[in-house]
Amino acid sequence: MSRRAAAAALVVLVPLAGCGDGSGTVPSPTVTSAAPDTVRIATGPTGQTAVLAHVYAGRLQEAGVDATVVDAGTERADYLGALERGEVELVADYTGNLYLHLRGRAPVGPASDVPAEPGPTAPSPSPSPTDGGLAEDISELLGLGEERADDDDVLAGVRDVLPEQLQILQPAPAENTVAVVVTRPTAVEHSLSGLEDLGTVCEELALGTDLDFAGRSYGPEGLADAYECVPREIVPFRSQDELVTALLEDRVQxxxxxxxxxxxxxxxxxxxxxxLHNFVPQRVVPVAAEDLPGTAAAVVEEVSAQIGTEDLVLMTRMTTAREPYPPERAARYWLEIEDDT
Incomplete structure (x- = not known):
């Protein structure tokens, strides 16, 4: 069964709680002990990364590597600290927000439908911010000046500031970054395929967003600077359900x-x-302890290469249903359909 067919089947099998792009709730931090030769995988910041943790564990177990999934918290200060202390060996994360955290900045928004994660309540063991660490734009943090950061820039930035005892493995093709979307009738009416096409029609459109969009570097100021797009109105919504409904009803365009x-x-x-890369890249990337065995790293990188954005959509659909699948079951489903392709 193809992933597209699997996702379509879930539209029938899994009643959605809403159209949110989040990935469920992860339990509170309870890192458990494990044998020294066990690869312990943290659930990470979102339900998506919790599913990926179980996917990694499943593939590692198939390869004869003892692996288990543990909860080291959803805050980067917590699970990255656990990695640095040797309490876990692996976690999935998102490149843009990981980089911003490592530079001492709050992330630009969650890669899920949960509220934006608060700042750490205790000092992070990760590097302290350097000069420019309070820059308003990730491109400034990367030293790119007016040039906007792309995937490669952010990946290189993460490698530069990652603590010495950690490493990033091959990132997945999957991403979960912010994008501007329109309905198909609106796209046809205004001949829209990219943000560059907005041009003169942008002032005719109302843009629906989450509550924090206006304060982010890629928000109104970013759209104006990169694409000379100044919407007629920016309308914030408390939930993605409300936002999508407003879009479909043409209350925002x-x-x-x-x-x-x-x-x-x-x-x-x-x-x-x-x-022009206005929106911060958010590729899925495995972050591992430097001493993760090479055999385990190879398995994880092989899995990572198979994770596309459509897979994140499927995982999100399963874990945000009215009767949500637990991350372990969602991972098992993904592994089964991947084996069948």
């Missing part, structure tokens, strides 16, 4: 959504290309 949101495919929404 464009919306800022995460690219792994099931709402995009479910409603045939058009994602506008972002060739």
């Amino acid at each position: 464009a919306a800022a959504l995460f690219t792994a949101s099931p709402a995009i495919g479910d409603n045939a929404l058009v994602v506008l290309d972002d060739p």
Whole structure:
């Protein structure tokens, strides 16, 4: 069964709680002990990364590597600290927010439908911010000046500031970054395929967003600087359900959504290309202890290469249903359909 067919089947099998692009609730931190030769995988910041933790564990176990999933918290200060202290060996994360955390900045927004994560309550064991650490734009943090950061820039930045005892493995093709989307009729009416096409029509459109969009570097100021796009109105919504409904009812004509949101495919929404990289890249990347055995790292990198954005959509759909699948079961389902392809 293809992933597309599997996702379509879940539209029938799994009643959705909403069109949110989040990935469920992860339990409170309870890191458990494990044998020294066991690869312990943290659940990470979102339900998506919790599913990926179980996917990694499943593949490692198939390869004869003892692996278990543990909860080291959803805050980067917690699970990265656990990695640095040797309490876990592996976690999945998102490149843009990981980089911002390592530079001492709060992330630009969660890669899920949960509220933006608060700042750490205790000092992080990760590097302290250096000069420029309070820059308003990730491109400034990377030293790119007016040039906007792309995937490669952010990956290189993460490698530069990652603590010495940690490493990043091969990132997945999957991403869950912010994008501007429109309905198909709006795309046809205004000949829209990318943000560069907005141009003169942007002032005719109302843009729906989450509550924090206006304060972010890629928000109104970013759209104006990169694409000379100043919407007629920016309308914040408390939930993605409300935002998507407003878009479908034409109360707003464009919306800022995460690219792994099931709402995009479910409603045939058009994602506008972002060739100037206004939005911070958020690729899925495994972060591992430097001493993770090479055999385990190879297995994880092989899995990582198979994870596309459509897989994140499927995982999100399963873990945000009215009767949500636990991350372990969602991972098992993904492994089974991947084995069948």
